[in-house]
Each structure stands twice: as C-alpha cells, then as structure tokens.
Amino acid sequence: MYFNKLHRLLTGLYSLKAVPDSGVLRGLSWTVARRERTVRRRRSGCSEREHRAGPPLTGARAVSQTTVDPDEVKRFQSLASRWWDEHGEFAALHSMNDLRVPFIRDNLLNVHRARHPGKPLAGLNILDVGCGGGLLTEPLGRLGATVLGIDPVEDSIGTARLHSSFDPDLRQHVSYSACTLEDLCARDEPEVAQFDAVVASEVVEHLADVEMFASSCSQMLKPDGSLFITTINRTNLSYALGIVAAEQLLRIVPSGTHDWEKFISPVELERLLESNGFSVQSVQGMLYNPVSGAWCWTNSTAINYALHAVKLSSGARDSGSEPQENTTHTSTSI
16 A cells, blocks of 8 residues: 555656746755765775786876765675675666666667677677676676776675676676776776777766766777766756655665765766767666666656767867767756
C-alpha cells in the first residue's frame, strides 16, 4: 500500500510541469540548509599498483589542482566492496548499462566505420574515468575495445581487478589503475592523446573542478576522439527525484551520494566543452523507473541525460569549422 502511494507520488512528480518558484518543488529544493563544504585539499598521485597499465608514475609532475573531491573519495571508499551487488546501492548503475553501452557503441561505430563481427569496438582505445568497480569498463571490453579504467578509490580498483580476473576473455582488453585523471595526463609518456574515446558516466556530478576535467579529457583524446558523459541536470525536479526520492525515501542510492549544487545543465556542460575544443553532437534525456528498475530514453533532459561530444582537430579549430552535428536539445527546465 505504502509503495503504491509512493509510486503514484513519483509518477506525479515526473509529469509535473512547474515553474522554478513552484511552492512544492521550491520547498523541496530550499528547505534543506546548504551543507558547509570541506575546504578543498590539494590531492595528487596515482597508485603505483597498476594492473597491466604500464610503468609506475615516477615521472609524473606535481599538479596544483585536482578534479577529485576528498569527501566523494571517502564516500565511495565505504562502498567499494559492493559494486557488483546487482540488488544493492549500485543497482541503478547496473541497469543503466542497457542504455549507456549501446549509446557509446553506436556513436563510436558512426565515427569508426571498420566492422568487426562479434567485437564491434575492436581496435579502439577507451578511457573509463571514475570506473568504480568496472561496471561499464567490462562490457566495453567485451565489445572488443581496449579499455583502461581509472578511479581515485584504490579499494574500488581492487574490486574491479578481482571481478575481471574471473573472465579470461577480459585479460587482453581491460586494465585498471588507481589514479586521478589529471595525474594520468601528467605522465611524461605516450599515453597522452592515445584514446579514441573517454567515458565519464555518473562522474561529473561528483567532481571538484569540471573545467579541469574537460581540459584533461581533451588532452587524453586523439583528434576527432569522442567524449561520452552521463550525468544529472540541475533542476528542481532533479532535486525532488534524484535526492529527496532516490536517497531519502526509496533509498535507491545511499543518503548523501549527491550534492544538488554540483549538478550541471546540458547548456552549461555544452558551453564548457566547446570552450575546451569539443563539438557536442547529441544530448539525450534518460529516465529511471524505480518500480521496474529499468532505464529508458526520454525527450526531457530535466533529470538525467547522456551527451556525446567530439574533440575538434587543430585544423577544424583554426578554420572555425565543425563536424556535422546531430545535437538534440530537449526540455531542461522544470
């Protein structure tokens, strides 16, 4: 009975078209006092315990800034052993693979015309940023890509390595490193600008410096390489459903997982990426059904969305030309 009522409440919220100062959603958004943020500590350094990912980072230069939020690292450290529990805290990420894996695969195949039956992404190098326990890294590797998963939480990398070790088919395709994105960029090695694609799924909303993230992604990509992002829009509806409902009522994700102020709108993200040499190709809304536990595509980006961008070659930047876009802009403000 309670669950049915809650389901009707969520269904109503999904269909609600409220203005920004709507009484109900405004109350949900602003009655909770803003948390005092911990002073950002400068953090750097990759773990030298790498799994088939090359020599240790003895040549890495120090960095003055970081994309990593220490509070987020602590939070995910406590959950590191639970990544592969399909009915636990990361159940929604497991089911999200039904959308994000085809989204990445199909867009890469539109750029790279070579066909490899059974292994459509063979020959492509992909960097999975904030890979956690490897929930997205592994399926991309099974499609034939060579995938490096990085994450600043060493215990999560340990979980990812252990899980992948049980599948012999992944040994030649998947590797992991307990490393930050900016420190990977800082390596004085050929790894820089070697990737055909960078994936950051459910990562941007946890970062301390999104500008630095975009710059680092550009640095790691080959010209015309693809960037794939899934994240959460910053709207009243995303607060109501992504934090109040998902964290406090339904407990789909642990309480405190998200900070609404870190969410970013598609328009803001597109502007930031363009300033770092990217051309956004598509933006598509995503919707999670807490009753069925499944994701589907939607015309609205008011809550979750997926974005595909391409790094412009130096010639395209100089001439001001861009690859032909297929950008989808949908409803974002609720």
